[in-house]
Amino acid sequence: MEKRRLGRTGLMVTPLGFGGSPIGFSLEPGADVSKVLNEFLDDGLNVIDTGECYMDSEDKIGAAVSHRRDDYVLLTKTGHAVGDFPSAWTREDDWNPQMMMEGIDRSLKRLKTDHVDLLQLHSCSLDLLKQGDVIEVLKRAQEQGKTRFIGHSGDREEAVWALESGVFDTLQTSVSIADQQAIELTLPLAVKNDIGVIVKRPIANVAWTGSDAPPSNYATEYWKRLKQLEFPFLADTSASAEIPLRFTLGLPGVSTAIVGTSKPGRWRQNSAYVANGPLPEEMVAGIRARWKEVAEPDWVGQG
Numbered sequence: 001m002e003k004r005r006l007g008r009t010g011l012m013v014t015p016l017g018f019g020g021s022p023i024g025f026s027l028e029p030g031a032d033v034s035k036v037l038n039e040f041l042d043d044g045l046n047v048i049d050t051g052e053c054y055m056d057s058e059d060k061i062g063a064a065v066s067h068r069r070d071d072y073v074l075l076t077k078t079g080h081a082v083g084d085f086p087s088a089w090t091r092e093d094d095w096n097p098q099m100m101m102e103g104i105d106r107s108l109k110r111l112k113t114d115h116v117d118l119l120q121l122h123s124c125s126l127d128l129l130k131q132g133d134v135i136e137v138l139k140r141a142q143e144q145g146k147t148r149f150i151g152h153s154g155d156r157e158e159a160v161w162a163l164e165s166g167v168f169d170t171l172q173t174s175v176s177i178a179d180q181q182a183i184e185l186t187l188p189l190a191v192k193n194d195i196g197v198i199v200k201r202p203i204a205n206v207a208w209t210g211s212d213a214p215p216s217n218y219a220t221e222y223w224k225r226l227k228q229l230e231f232p233f234l235a236d237t238s239a240s241a242e243i244p245l246r247f248t249l250g251l252p253g254v255s256t257a258i259v260g261t262s263k264p265g266r267w268r269q270n271s272a273y274v275a276n277g278p279l280p281e282e283m284v285a286g287i288r289a290r291w292k293e294v295a296e297p298d299w300v301g302q303g
């Protein structure tokens with residue numbers, strides 16, 4: 001199984017990781033998370049990403065795989081919707097240092113572990129980054145052994161600031177055929193500063209699969225962009241995710257792409273795509289050229 005170095009953390013990670021948001025937000029009734037995650041690890045894949053605000057995603061991961069904690073690199077996030085989400089949460093609690101510290105302890109309890117490998121800020125503003133209290137929370141958690149490394153999850157100018165700050169070991173950021181700003185804005189800087197890059201939303205939420213705009217606002221922006229980009233390989237709404245995934249994972253600086261899924265066997269399909277390696281150079285050039293021709297100024301990195 002291919003492994004890539006996650007920047008200065010030195011951790012060796014599989015290119016395909018597991019995005020833990022759908023198992024919290026959109027799990028189909030009767031789906032067996034334990035089977036999905038254990039088979040994922042049995043096959044040698046080793047990255048699991050989650051976040052305190054992904055409903056009960058952390059609980060499900062803890063229940064399913066904490067007995068084999070050494071088999072995976074565990075990433076979680078703090079700061080967005082901290083608190084006993086959703087019951088006790090209000091927006092004012094976001095980024096409150098005390099609430100964040102309590103949230104980190106709650107995450108560890110839910111994940112049934114005494115430490116995560118990477119603790120990330122869950123997309124905070126540039127002002128908060130510069131002000132610094134939220135970074136101090138991460139550092140304190142690291143000093144207390146609750147996390148091995150610290151990272152930022154975000155896009156645009158916040159991501160640039162994070163990469164230049166010298167504080168973070170990793171950046172989690174959006175990159176896909178429908179979200180290419182990072183390719184010039186942040187990936188080269190990450191390589192230069194040896195910051196590990198974890199790609200979120202790596203297959204653009206498969207937004208091409210709907211003939212109408214998706215009901216969730218979350219994927220609507222990608223749906224609109226893809227309509228304008230008119231990639232020939234997505235002409236059909238049943239087009240596979242292979243080209244989008246291989247495009248993302250072939251970009252210089254990308255260590256792992258955490259594809260979100262709650263479907264049994266989905267990761268195996270994606271793993272087979274990844275095994276086919278990067279796309280041919282001329283295909284990558286075509287996807288980049290089309291973006292440069294069509295992308296509008298407000299097509300910035302999506303959170």
Ligand SMILES: NC(=O)c1ccc[n+]([C@@H]2O[C@H](COP(=O)([O-])OP(=O)(O)OC[C@H]3O[C@@H](n4cnc5c(N)ncnc54)[C@H](OP(=O)(O)O)[C@@H]3O)[C@@H](O)[C@H]2O)c1
Binds near residue numbers: 022
């Ligand atoms: N602010 C942040 O820090 C932030 C924001 C967004 C995401 N994230 C992280 O990044 C992860 C990935 O992002 P995401 O889940 O939003 O987007 P994504 O990985 O681009 O897309 C996920 C969607 O793709 C579907 N899918 C996966 N493989 C497929 C395949 N081979 N064919 C067809 N459909 C496929 C999944 O559905 P099925 O369940 O049917 O497989 C799911 O609906 C999240 O899970 C989360 O861990 C972080």
